[in-house]
Amino acid sequence: MKRIIVFLTTLFGLATAGFGQTADTATTTSLWDDPMLTFYIVVGFIFVVVVLVLLVALYMLQVLNFMVKQATRERSERLGITYQEEPSFWSKLWDKSNDFVPMEKEKDILLDHNYDGIRELDNHLPPWWTGLFYVTIVFALAYLGFYHLSDTLPLPIKEYENELAVAEEQARKMKASNPVAAIDETNVTIVTDALALADGKTTFLTNCASCHRKDGGGDIGPNLTDEYWKHGGSVQEIFKVVRHGVQGTNMIAWEGFISPEKMQNVSSYILTMKGSNPENPKKPEGEIYTPKPETTSDTTKVQASL
Numbered sequence: 026m027k028r029i030i031v032f033l034t035t036l037f038g039l040a041t042a043g044f045g046q047t048a049d050t051a052t053t054t055s056l057w058d059d060p061m062l063t064f065y066i067v068v069g070f071i072f073v074v075v076v077l078v079l080l081v082a083l084y085m086l087q088v089l090n091f092m093v094k095q096a097t098r099e100r101s102e103r104l105g106i107t108y109q110e111e112p113s114f115w116s117k118l119w120d121k122s123n124d125f126v127p128m129e130k131e132k133d134i135l136l137d138h139n140y141d142g143i144r145e146l147d148n149h150l151p152p153w154w155t156g157l158f159y160v161t162i163v164f165a166l167a168y169l170g171f172y173h174l175s176d177t178l179p180l181p182i183k184e185y186e187n188e189l190a191v192a193e194e195q196a197r198k199m200k201a202s203n204p205v206a207a208i209d210e211t212n213v214t215i216v217t218d219a220l221a222l223a224d225g226k227t228t229f230l231t232n233c234a235s236c237h238r239k240d241g242g243g244d245i246g247p248n249l250t251d252e253y254w255k256h257g258g259s260v261q262e263i264f265k266v267v268r269h270g271v272q273g274t275n276m277i278a279w280e281g282f283i284s285p286e287k288m289q290n291v292s293s294y295i296l297t298m299k300g301s302n303p304e305n306p307k308k309p310e311g312e313i314y315t316p317k318p319e320t321t322s323d324t325t326k327v328q329a330s331l
């Protein structure tokens with residue numbers, strides 16, 4: 026797709042502004058960093074030249090044709106013969122690909138049987154149709170061979186899987202190069218530095234306080250300062266609730282509204298409110314949460330299997 030865009034832009038540039046100017050105006054887009062750019066420009070240039078040459082040739086042919094006809098007409102007039110124009114290439118092609126039975130000969134192909142006055146005209150299939158039919162047979166055989174028998178080309182499901190693999194690889198690279206964007210409930214940690222917690226507090230006050238109260242004491246949403254949790258009180262579990270929300274409740278999924286880093290900060294901030302005993306707290310909901318000795322569930326699993 027990117028290549029096609031470069032190719033078309035190049036063509037457009039050639040047609041309107043010329044090389045120098047397009048290169049100037051386009052320095053902002055990353056398309057122009059493409060190392061193949063010179064190649065596209067050359068190919069685009071050749072393409073334009075070829076099209077122009079073809080147009081000129083077509084025009085010359087037209088003129089020549091006209092002159093030949095003119096000369097023939099004049100000569101036949103001199104010889105006293107009535108000039109009859111030859112059918113054009115297109116009308117010949119039309120006749121050939123349809124191969125109609127002339128109207129006068131239709132009675133020859135009329136079949137004998139007669140259904141209450143309706144009779145059958147045994148016209149043959151037009152050659153363009155049979156031709157197409159044979160092409161589909163050849164195509165089907167080639168398709169069968171390439172896709173199903175020899176596995177040279179990937180079937181749609183395989184193609185889909187390949188693209189998924191490419192996307193996964195890209196996602197992995199992106200995560201590796203940008204760890205902050207890659208925070209999720211499997212690798213979220215409790216952050217302790219003041220700046221991050223202050224950021225978490227701001228997020229909490231702007232987005233969450235309306236339901237959980239400024240002090241976290243709970244209102245529409247549960248009390249976040251006590252030991253009772255509906256969905257677990259580990260940072261992973263809190264992050265998960267914040268990220269995906271709780272379906273069917275007022276707790277929406279915040280993913281997409283708040284960056285993963287901010288979700289980590291606000292989850293950590295919530296944990297700092299534990300035991301702050303705000304006034305008039307909402308009564309406990311859920312179960313008492315006792316932290317497991319290991320912080321990440323992954324290590325617990327590994328230990329369990331040892």
Ligand code: HEC
Binds near residue numbers: 249276
């Ligand atoms: C529109 C109201 C509303 C807003 C805004 C809201 N919440 Fe909630 N929240 C709820 C409700 C309701 C629940 C309880 C869901 C349930 O019943 O499981 C909840 C549950 C939670 C829980 C799980 C509590 C538990 O007991 O397991 C956490 C953590 C939480 N919210 C954090 C947040 C954070 C962080 C924000 C801001 C980014 C936020 N909420 C914004 C309504 C809200």
